[in-house]
Amino acid sequence: MVRRMRRLAAVALGGVAAVLLSAAFAEPVRAAPKTPPPGVDITGHGLTEPLRLRAETHPEHVKAIVDQVSARGLVRQASSPKKAELGPKYTVVVFAGDVPKQTYDLYPKAAGGPRVFRPAKQPDRKSTAAWFLGRVSMSETLRTAGVPLERTFEAVSGGIGGGERIIPEEALNPAQDINEAFGELRRLLLLNVAVVLVITIGLAGIALLIRRRTR
Known part of the structure; x- marks a missing residue:
């Protein structure tokens, strides 16, 4: 048991030494290139x-x-x-x-x-x-x-x-601008409804899973 502990300690010290040596002799990290003017x-x-x-x-x-x-x-x-x-x-x-x-x-x-x-x-x-x-x-x-x-x-x-x-x-062209604004609003509402449905389905699935496990 004692020998095994000594081996583990030696391996750990060797690993730490290797890391320190590699850090000491490693090439310094180069700075990110500057954006050209x-x-x-x-x-x-x-x-x-x-x-x-x-x-x-x-x-x-x-x-x-x-x-x-x-x-x-x-x-x-x-x-x-x-x-x-x-x-x-x-x-x-x-x-x-x-x-x-x-x-x-x-x-x-x-x-x-x-x-x-x-x-x-x-x-x-x-x-x-x-x-x-x-x-x-x-x-x-x-x-x-x-x-x-x-x-x-x-x-x-x-x-x-x-x-x-x-x-x-x-x-x-005010009419075109209004149509584009309503189109963007419609897409935003549909996206919000989709997110709410996904969250609701996810919560229902989690609740069902918890209920089965607690039975």
């Missing part, structure tokens, strides 16, 4: 060469341009605008470090307000071609970044004479 290239009307902006030298401009093409802040259009009403085009390529990731076509002077077009062919993947209503500040953002555009007042004017509608009439 963002950047943008802008080409288009009035630019003789690409306008290259990087986070290291122009952080505010890069952030402002990326915000212009961020899908979270854009409203998708069901139909494509007329080409004659788009005005000058500026292509923005978004980089992660030196690797191009996304490309968009910006139309700051489009009739009815700025437009954004996402081509189906992207630098690193295939997407779905889509048109979006751009931000009202697109023209001024591009201008301050170095694009040769005239200064504009990025606000909807009122008072005498009124102001131009930023969102065109054809983009406003």
